Amino acid sequence: MKYCKKCAVSVNTRHDYCPLCAAGLFDKSGADSGTLMPDGGELYPSDGESQTYNLTLRIFAFITLAGVLTCVLINILTYTGMLWSLLVAAGTAFLWAAVGYPFIARKNIGHHILMDAVAACVFFVVAQFVIKTKGWSLDYVVPFLFIAATTLISFVILVKRMKWREYAVYQFMTIVLGVLPVVSVVAGLVEIRWPSIVSAFYSFITLLGMFIFGDKKYKSELIKRFHF
Amino acid sequence: MSPEKKAHANDNRWFRLDNAAKIYPPIRSARRAGVFRVAAVLKAPVNPETLQKALNVTLSRFPSFNVRMRKGLFWYYFEHNPNGALVTPEKAPVCRPVDLRETKGYLFRVSYYGCRISLEIFHAIADGTGAMIFLKALVYNYLALSGAPVEADEEILDGQMSVAGGEVEDSFLKYYNENRKAGRAEETAYQMKGTRLPPGYVRITQGIIPVEPFKALAKEAGATLTEYMAALLILAVYESQLKGRGHKNPVKVSVPVNLRNFFPSGTLRNFSSYINVGLAFNGEEADFDAILSAVREQLRNDATKEKLIEKIGANVSAERSPFMRVTPLFMKNLALKTAYNLYGERLVTTTLSNLGVVGVPESMREHINRFEFLLGAPRRNTFSCAVCSFGGQVTVSFTRVVEETDIERFFFRYLAKKGLDVTIESNYGALL
Numbered sequence: 018m019k020y021c022k023k024c025a026v027s028v029n030t031r032h033d034y035c036p037l038c039a040a041g042l043f044d045k046s047g048a049d050s051g052t053l054m055p056d057g058g059e060l061y062p063s064d065g066e067s068q069t070y071n072l073t074l075r076i077f078a079f080i081t082l083a084g085v086l087t088c089v090l091i092n093i094l095t096y097t098g099m100l101w102s103l104l105v106a107a108g109t110a111f112l113w114a115a116v117g118y119p120f121i122a123r124k125n126i127g128h129h130i131l132m133d134a135v136a137a138c139v140f141f142v143v144a145q146f147v148i149k150t151k152g153w154s155l156d157y158v159v160p161f162l163f164i165a166a167t168t169l170i171s172f173v174i175l176v177k178r179m180k181w182r183e184y185a186v187y188q189f190m191t192i193v194l195g196v197l198p199v200v201s202v203v204a205g206l207v208e209i210r211w212p213s214i215v216s217a218f219y220s221f222i223t224l225l226g227m228f229i230f231g232d233k234k235y236k237s238e239l240i241k242r243f244h245f
Numbered sequence: 246m247s248p249e250k251k252a253h254a255n256d257n258r259w260f261r262l263d264n265a266a267k268i269y270p271p272i273r274s275a276r277r278a279g280v281f282r283v284a285a286v287l288k289a290p291v292n293p294e295t296l297q298k299a300l301n302v303t304l305s306r307f308p309s310f311n312v313r314m315r316k317g318l319f320w321y322y323f324e325h326n327p328n329g330a331l332v333t334p335e336k337a338p339v340c341r342p343v344d345l346r347e348t349k350g351y352l353f354r355v356s357y358y359g360c361r362i363s364l365e366i367f368h369a370i371a372d373g374t375g376a377m378i379f380l381k382a383l384v385y386n387y388l389a390l391s392g393a394p395v396e397a398d399e400e401i402l403d404g405q406m407s408v409a410g411g412e413v414e415d416s417f418l419k420y421y422n423e424n425r426k427a428g429r430a431e432e433t434a435y436q437m438k439g440t441r442l443p444p445g446y447v448r449i450t451q452g453i454i455p456v457e458p459f460k461a462l463a464k465e466a467g468a469t470l471t472e473y474m475a476a477l478l479i480l481a482v483y484e485s486q487l488k489g490r491g492h493k494n495p496v497k498v499s500v501p502v503n504l505r506n507f508f509p510s511g512t513l514r515n516f517s518s519y520i521n522v523g524l525a526f527n528g529e530e531a532d533f534d535a536i537l538s539a540v541r542e543q544l545r546n547d548a549t550k551e552k553l554i555e556k557i558g559a560n561v562s563a564e565r566s567p568f569m570r571v572t573p574l575f576m577k578n579l580a581l582k583t584a585y586n587l588y589g590e591r592l593v594t595t596t597l598s599n600l601g602v603v604g605v606p607e608s609m610r611e612h613i614n615r616f617e618f619l620l621g622a623p624r625r626n627t628f629s630c631a632v633c634s635f636g637g638q639v640t641v642s643f644t645r646v647v648e649e650t651d652i653e654r655f656f657f658r659y660l661a662k663k664g665l666d667v668t669i670e671s672n673y674g675a676l677l
């Protein structure tokens with residue numbers, strides 16, 4: 018134990034100076050109580066340092082963004098009635114969602130399947146708009162994309178049964194999206210109706226399956242995720 | 246229920262975040278960890294293997310601690326964490342953020358260093374009182390597993406979790422009265438100037454003071470320990486930065502209040518509020534007695550059931566408003582973060598949290614040197630102060646993020662001059 022005459026306090030420390038006033042300390046009878054903390058001074062990552070500078074990612078981001086903007090400029094300068102640069106932009110966005118995003122975020126696979134399905138839908142709807150052909154995207158592509166996504170997540174759930182709850186919420190969101198094509202039927206946006214109806218029906222059957230096999234746990238999982 | 250089925254039920258258990266907890270996840274960042282520490286300094290070096298066994302036993306008794314945090318569409322929630330928490334050697338800095346990869350999703354960290362067992366915990370899980378109850382049970386289990394003849398009494402939670410006791414309830418909701426809400430407008434407080442330490446550094450200065458003479462000193466001034474210390478902190482701020490010049494913003498100290506003392510509750514989660522006390526200095530000479538009487542009056546005025554229930558009302562009704570409830574989580578996070586950055590910490594100059602006397606069974610006393618309570622590094626404020634007492638000693642712990650030691654020096658010198666026997670410990674050498 019040591020003593021600071023200026024502060025009139027005892028100091029339990031390994032150091033020779035007072036932690037309060039930096040004056041020299043004097044020895045005092047009485048042993049150190051062995052309660053010291055590790056010396057401060059070790060750094061933990063600060064706000065700035067915690068994010069590492071990912072050069073590869075930045076190069077890809079720069080190339081794709083610059084490329085898309087160049088296409089937009091060329092498209093505008095040589096406009097002949099077709100907005101093909103929009104297609105490039107949507108395609109690039111899809112590639113980022115399908116490849117770039119899983120690479121950066123590394124979320125649960127159900128999350129990525131859901132995001133990919135949504136990104137693909139956006140791409141095909143934009144493509145149809147650009148090419149000005151008749152409604153094949155909403156007629157066929159979107160319903161079958163959701164059927165595929167739902168099936169894929171169901172497959173993941175079956176394979177990774179122990180962790181099924183992790184995927185159940187994405188399964189549920191895909192199911193909800195799978196019902197949406199029916200809205201386009203009701204709104205008269207599609208000519209060929211059966212794929213949309215099949216998609217909604219398939220969603221419903223999957224939901225039924227989840228409730229029957231997942232039992233109360235499925236319900237409680239949904240309550241947990243969507244409580245408000 | 247069979248044990249197997251029971252374990253299964255535990256796995257499915259999940260909790261909403263309580264009303265006070267909800268602010269911590271959105272504002273969490275590397276520099277605002279939302280972590281505080283309660284620690285026990287034993288009389289013999291800690292054995293890591295025994296501590297690990299004790300943690301396993303304790304954790305199964307405290308389901309609201311045995312969780313990981315997940316995102317729902319509208320709110321975060323806690324669910325059972327199956328990974329099992331590990332004890333680790335203590336690593337500087339004190340109250341560093343909880344790294345979820347390191348803790349396997351747990352929102353607390355149990356570590357050992359010499360004779361000390363520390364529990365560093367994210368505030369969303371529990372408040373100081375709840376964390377201290379967990380720590381006491383951990384220390385009890387540790388001592389019992391080390392072969393010490395300790396006996397649990399009502400201070401120690403052992404055996405089985407009691408749902409009936411409301412240990413995991415959100416007591417804010419229980420005492421919420423939607424017709425009684427306090428207004429929220431409050432003045433920004435004076436922010437101390439100082440040379441910031443590099444990010445990630447904190448300086449801890451602890452003063453250990455005999456409780457009886459300290460209490461007598463406060464009593465002589467007609468105050469409780471908390472009132473006395475709050476006034477002394479304000480005086481320290483005045484003496485170090487506002488003497489002779491004053492400032493338009495008041496110096497304010499946030500004093501957390503344990504709501505369990507006002508409303509019966511056995512919850513181990515958050516159930517505390519706070520009262521901000523302080524006054525502005527206009528450049529004229531200030532003296533301790535005037536500050537103390539102002540602080541005392543404000544504290545006694547606001548620490549009443551009526552006033553506190555209005556505070557609960559304001560917070561709960563904000564959380565339960567239909568608009569707030571249906572806003573997706575990511576938007577809530579953005580809004581809460583922005584609001585907190587704009588107002589939050591600016592409303593106070595510092596925080597003084599007093600956990601009071603830590604009670605343990607007689608049989609445990611001889612094995613424990615003292616208990617400690619420390620707050621994490623503040624973001625905008627320059628320091629905070631946490632207090633608890635045990636075995637006839639008060640431990641006052643300052644956490645500071647600036648080079649200057651003015652506040653602690655003034656605080657402890659003042660008490661030493663009043664004849665108290667002060668022993669200082671710190672986590673740094675004076676010339677670091």
Ligand SMILES: [Zn+2]
Nearest residue numbers: 021024035038
């Ligand atoms: Zn000194």
